[in-house]
Amino acid sequence: MSTLKLGDTAPNFDAETSIGKINFYDYLGDSWGILFSHPADFTPVCTTELGAAAKYKDEFEKRNVKMIALSVDGVESHKEWIKDINETQHTKVDFPIIADENKKISKLYDMIHPKADNTLTVRSVYVIAPNKTIMLTITYPASTGRNFDELLRVIDSLQLTADHKVSTPANWKKGEDVVISPSISNEEAKKMFPKGFKEVKPYLRLTPEPDMK
Ligand code: BEZ
Numbered sequence: 086m087s088t089l090k091l092g093d094t095a096p097n098f099d100a101e102t103s104i105g106k107i108n109f110y111d112y113l114g115d116s117w118g119i120l121f122s123h124p125a126d127f128t129p130v131c132t133t134e135l136g137a138a139a140k141y142k143d144e145f146e147k148r149n150v151k152m153i154a155l156s157v158d159g160v161e162s163h164k165e166w167i168k169d170i171n172e173t174q175h176t177k178v179d180f181p182i183i184a185d186e187n188k189k190i191s192k193l194y195d196m197i198h199p200k201a202d203n204t205l206t207v208r209s210v211y212v213i214a215p216n217k218t219i220m221l222t223i224t225y226p227a228s229t230g231r232n233f234d235e236l237l238r239v240i241d242s243l244q245l246t247a248d249h250k251v252s253t254p255a256n257w258k259k260g261e262d263v264v265i266s267p268s269i270s271n272e273e274a275k276k277m278f279p280k281g282f283k284e285v286k287p288y289l290r291l292t293p294e295p296d297m298k
Contacts, residue, residue: 088195091222095120095213098190102153102181103163109153110217112181117150117244118213119236122196122206126158126166130230134208135167135182136174137233148240150212155183155190157206201226212240214247249295250277260297265290 089095095118097110112118121138123131138145138152145152156163163182170178183190185206191197196206208225220243225231242253251263265274267288274282274290282292 089211089219089222091219093219095211095217095219096193097217098193100183100185100190101160102183103160103167104179104181107153107181112153113151113213113215113217115215117148117215117240118153118211119145119150119240120153120155120194120209120211120213121231122191122194122209123154123156124202124205124207124227126156126162127169130227131156132166132170132173134230134233135170135178136176137230138180139170139174139176139178141233141237142179144237145240148237148244150240152180153183154180155185155196155206157185157188157191157204159186160184198224210236212236212243214243220247245294245296251292251295254291260294262291263294265292 097108099106099108123134125131135154163184167178185191188197191206194209194211196209198207201207205227207227208231210221210223210231211219212221214220221239238258241259242257245263246252250266250269252266253263257263265278265282269277278292278295280293282290284290
């Protein structure tokens with residue numbers, strides 16, 4: 086079992102999926118990636134989660150993020166389940182769902198938490214940058230479905246802060262003011278952030294989101 090941490094390189098793997106065999110790195114290419122695990126096929130919360138993910142296909146694509154899901158059931162089960170998801174959630178799942186029957190990938194990514202459940206994966210999320218660095222991990226229990234608006238929000242923050250020396254404050258959403266990194270002096274900040282900034286405290290300086298027109 087490994088424990089992957091922020092900043093680690095996401096391990097590569099080959100996998101059977103609902104869309105055929107894939108190599109993880111080849112699948113991701115130069116895109117960002119989001120890898121999320123589900124406890125099991127034909128379960129209610131997972132059905133709503135995969136439906137929610139499929140409905141946000143355009144939002145993930147806009148952000149250049151490739152989605153890939155995982156559960157420990159087999160390919161044929163996944164294909165049957167996808168029909169149910171499409172029917173009940175009024176959508177079309179077209180991203181791959183990994184069939185991790187031998188739990189090779191679940192173990193590689195530490196998605197089985199034995200004290201929660203000895204065999205099923207918990208609801209893990211990994212967001213991976215184009216250079217394959219792990220940028221975010223979140224773990225939810227089986228009883229709580231994930232909030233895909235929050236996943237998009239955090240991806241917006243990760244992508245913004247990868248390009249600019251800023252951080253995003255509590256409950257930040259795209260378009261709102263961001264925080265200037267404390268390592269930047271006021272002199273540097275004046276040049277770096279031509280829209281200006283507001284100094285609430287010397288360590289708390291707010292500036293409009295740099296990417297916004
Ligand atoms: C669900 O997706 O509803 C679920 C799966 C496993 C355990 C509990 C809930």
